[in-house]
Amino acid sequence: MTTFRTLDDIDLAGKRVLVRIDINVPIHDGRITDDTRIRAVATTVTEILKKGGKPILVAHRGRPNGRPDPALSLGLLRLPLSQAFSAPVTFAETGAHRTAGDWADAMEPGEVLLLENIRFYPGEETNAPNFAQALANLASVYVNDAFSVSHRAHASTVGVARLLPAVAGRQMEAELIALDKALSRPERPVVAVIGGAKVSTKLDLIGNLMRKVDQIVIGGGMANTFLAAQGHDVGQSLCEHDLVDTARDIIRKSAAANCTIVLPSDVVVAEEFAANAAHQTVSVDACPFEAMILDAGPRTVADIIRRFKAARTIVWNGPLGAFEIRPFDAATNAAATAAAELAASGRALAVAGGGDTVAALNASGAADKFTYVSTAGGAFLEWLEGKTLPGIAALQSNEEEFA
Ligand code: ADP
Ligand code: MG
Numbered sequence: 001m002t003t004f005r006t007l008d009d010i011d012l013a014g015k016r017v018l019v020r021i022d023i024n025v026p027i028h029d030g031r032i033t034d035d036t037r038i039r040a041v042a043t044t045v046t047e048i049l050k051k052g053g054k055p056i057l058v059a060h061r062g063r064p065n066g067r068p069d070p071a072l073s074l075g076l077l078r079l080p081l082s083q084a085f086s087a088p089v090t091f092a093e094t095g096a097h098r099t100a101g102d103w104a105d106a107m108e109p110g111e112v113l114l115l116e117n118i119r120f121y122p123g124e125e126t127n128a129p130n131f132a133q134a135l136a137n138l139a140s141v142y143v144n145d146a147f148s149v150s151h152r153a154h155a156s157t158v159g160v161a162r163l164l165p166a167v168a169g170r171q172m173e174a175e176l177i178a179l180d181k182a183l184s185r186p187e188r189p190v191v192a193v194i195g196g197a198k199v200s201t202k203l204d205l206i207g208n209l210m211r212k213v214d215q216i217v218i219g220g221g222m223a224n225t226f227l228a229a230q231g232h233d234v235g236q237s238l239c240e241h242d243l244v245d246t247a248r249d250i251i252r253k254s255a256a257a258n259c260t261i262v263l264p265s266d267v268v269v270a271e272e273f274a275a276n277a278a279h280q281t282v283s284v285d286a287c288p289f290e291a292m293i294l295d296a297g298p299r300t301v302a303d304i305i306r307r308f309k310a311a312r313t314i315v316w317n318g319p320l321g322a323f324e325i326r327p328f329d330a331a332t333n334a335a336a337t338a339a340a341e342l343a344a345s346g347r348a349l350a351v352a353g354g355g356d357t358v359a360a361l362n363a364s365g366a367a368d369k370f371t372y373v374s375t376a377g378g379a380f381l382e383w384l385e386g387k388t389l390p391g392i393a394a395l396q397s398n399e400e401e402f403a
Contacts, residue, residue: 003396004167004168004173004176004392004395004396005165005166005167005168005395005398006167006168006169006170006173007044007047007048007051007143007167007168007169007170007173009167010141010165010167012048012051012052012053012141013051013052013053014052014053014054015052015053015054015139015140015141016053016054016056016104016107016138016139016140016141017048017053017054017055017056017139017140017141017142017143018056018058018135018136018138018139018141018142018143018160018164019044019045019048019055019056019057019058019142019143019145019169020058020059020142020143020144020145020146020149020156020157020160021041021044021045021057021058021059021145021146021169022037022041022059022060022145022146022147022148022149023037023038023041023057023059023061023074023077023081024037024059024060024061024062025037025038025077027061027076030076032077032080035080035084036375037375038077038080038081038084039084040171041057041081041084041145041169041171042084042085043169043170043171044143044145044169044170044171045057045085045087045112046085046086046087047170048143049085049087049110049112052109053141054107054109054111054112054113055112055113056104056107056112056113056115056138056139057081057089057112057113057114057115058115058118058135058156059074059077059114059115059117059118059146060117060118060119060124060149060156061073061074061077061117061119062117062119063119064117064119064120065119065125066119066120066121066122066123066124066125066126067120067122068094068116068120069117069120072117072119072120073116073117074091074114074115074116074117075091075093075116077114078090078091078114081112081114082112085112087110087111087112088110088111088112089111089112089113089114090103090107090111090112090113090114091114091116092104092113092114092115092116093116094116094120100115100134100138101137101138103115104138104139118154118155118156123155124154124155124156125152125154125155126155127153127154127155127158127159128155128159129159131155131159132155132158132159132160132162132163133163135155135156135159135160136160136163136164139164140164140165141164141165141166141167142160142161142163142164142165142166142167143166143167143168143169144157144161144166144167144168144169144172144391144394144395145168145169145170145171145172146169146171146172146391147171147172147175147176147374147376147379147389147391147392148375148376148377148378148379148380149379149391150172150379150389150390150391150392151378151379151382151383151387151389151390151391152390152391153390153391157390157391157394158390158391158394161391161394161395161398162394162397162398165398166394166395166398167395168395172395174372175372175374175376176392178351178371178372178374179351179372179374179383181313181349181351181371182313182315182349182351182371182372183212183213183315183384186212186213186312186313186349187312187313187349188214188312188313189214189215189310189311189312189313190212190213190214190215190311190312190313190314190315191213191214191215191216191217191307191308191311191313191314191315192209192213192215192216192217192314192315192316192317193216193217193219193304193314193315193316193317193318193320193335194206194209194216194217194218194219194222194317194318195218195219195220195222195223195317195318195319195320195321195332195357196220196221196222196317196318196319196354196356196357197220197221197222197238197318198221198222198238198240199222199225199226199240199243199246199247200240200243202222202317202318203246203250204385204386204387205317205381205384205385206250207250207253207385208384208385208386209259209315209384210250210253210254210257210259211257211259212386213259213315214258214259214260214311215259215260215261215262215307215311216254216259216260216261216262217262217304217307218261218262218263218264219264219296219300219304219318219319219320219321219331220318220319220320220321221237221238221239221293221322222240222318223263223264223293223296224237224238224239224293225239225240225241225243225244225247226247226250226251226261226263227263227264227284227293228241228244228247229244229245229247229248229251230263232284232285232287233285233287233289234287234292234293235269235287235288235289235290235291235292235293236271236289236290236291236292237287237291237292237293238292238293262303262304262307263284264284264296264297264300265283265284265297265299265300265303266281266282266283266284266296266297266298266299266300267281267282267284267287267293267295267296267297267300268280268281268293268294268295268296268297268321268327268328268330268331269281269282269287269288269291269292269293269294270291270292270294270328271290271291271292273292273294273322273325274325275325275326276325276326276327277294277325279294279327279328281297281298282297294321294322294325294328295320295321295322295327295328295329295330295331295332296320296321296331297331300331301320301330301331301334301335304320304331304335304338305334305335305338308335308338308339308342308348309338309342309347311342311348312347312348312349313348313349313350313351314339314342314343314348314349314350314351315351315352315384316336316339316350316351316352316353316357316361317352317353317354317357317380317381317384318354318356318357319332319356319357319360320332320335323356323359323360323363329360329363329364332360332364333363333364333366336360336361336364336366337364337365337366339352339366339370340366340367340368340369340370341369343369343370343371344369349371350369350370350371350372351370351371351372351373351374352367352370352372352373352374353373353374353375353376353377353380353381353384354377354380354381355377358373358374358375361373
C-alpha cells in the first residue's frame, strides 16, 4: 500500500486547516444542476469541525486562466456548502480591503472559510513558490480531499503540500484505497473493460493495463479499429483506420504479456446514428457497407458476463456502445448490471470511472452497486495509465518529511 497519512494521524484541535476540495459543479443560470461534489466534501469538513479545527476551503471553478472572472466566482457556493455542513460558511470576498489572511484571522470556532476561486491567481497553476507560501501561511495543516485535481502540479495540490504537514481527506482516502485494491494489489483474475469512442485517447491506458490485468475486453467505437485490424469490414462505423497497425501491435504485445484481448463476436448495426434507428444484430464479419456498428451484440455480452463471473476484480472505463441513444445502450446496461450484482454480492470488486462511463453507469442504475465509481475524470484515467499523480506523490513524500 502506498503510504499517506489521514485525518486519523494528525491533531486538529484549535488549528487552521487548509482543505483542497473539488466543488467544480455544473452551474446553469446560477443554479447548481448536480450537487454530488458538494455533498461529497461534507464528510471531511464536518469531521475537521467536530475535532475543533477551522477549515479553510480552497477550490476552483472553470478555467479563468489566472485572472479574476466574476462569472466564475465561488460566492454562490457559500450557501449550499453551509447547508451541506450544517455550519456557518464565510466567503472570503476579494477586493473588500481584506486579504485572505485577514479573513482567516477573523475565523471563529465552528466556522468554515471559503476562499475565492484559486485559479483567479496566476501562481496557482504555475505552482509559484511565493503563492504556495502565501497559502501555507493561512493554516498549520493541509488536507487534500480532491483526488480529481491531483494529476495537476498546482500550488494548492503540490506546492502547499511541501510546506505544511499534509494528510489525505476522507474522500481522497477512500479513492486511494479503492484504486489500490483494484490495480496495485488486485485479487485475480482481473478483467478490464475498455470502451468508448477512440483508441487514440486510450493507448497509454491499454499499454499499462496489459501488464497488470488478465483480460482486456475492448468495446465501443474503439473495438471497430481492432475489428478492422483483423480484416473485418466495418462499413460506415467510427474507426481510426490510421491506427490499425497500432491495434495489431497491441494484440501482439498483450499476448506476450499474457493478457487476453477480448473483441466482440457480434454487433448491433444501424444506418443512422439516432435514437430508435432501424437496427439489426450481425456477426462481426457481416457488417453491411452502408451500416455502422453502434453496440455489442447479445452473444458478446453473454461472453463478457461469463468472464465477469469468473473474475475477482473488474475495472471499467468506457461504454460498450453509443449509450446516449437507445437501444444502443443495451450492452453497456446488461454488462454493468452484471458487474454491479457481482460487486453487491461480494463475489468481485468492481471499480469504474471516466466522464461518460459514470453517466452510462448512472443511466443503467448500476452505479450504486459498484464497489467504487470514480468521478475524477482525467485523474482517474492518468491513474489507470499508471502515471504518478503529483498531488498524491506530494502527500507521500510529506509523510516522510513531517513524520
Ligand atoms: P469516458 O469519458 O468514460 O472515458 P469515452 O469518452 O472514451 O468514455 O467514450 C464515450 C463515447 O463513446 C460516448 O459518447 C459513446 O457514444 C461513444 N461510443 C461508444 N461506442 C460507440 C460506437 N460504436 N460508435 C460511436 N460512438 C461510440
Ligand atoms: Mg468522455
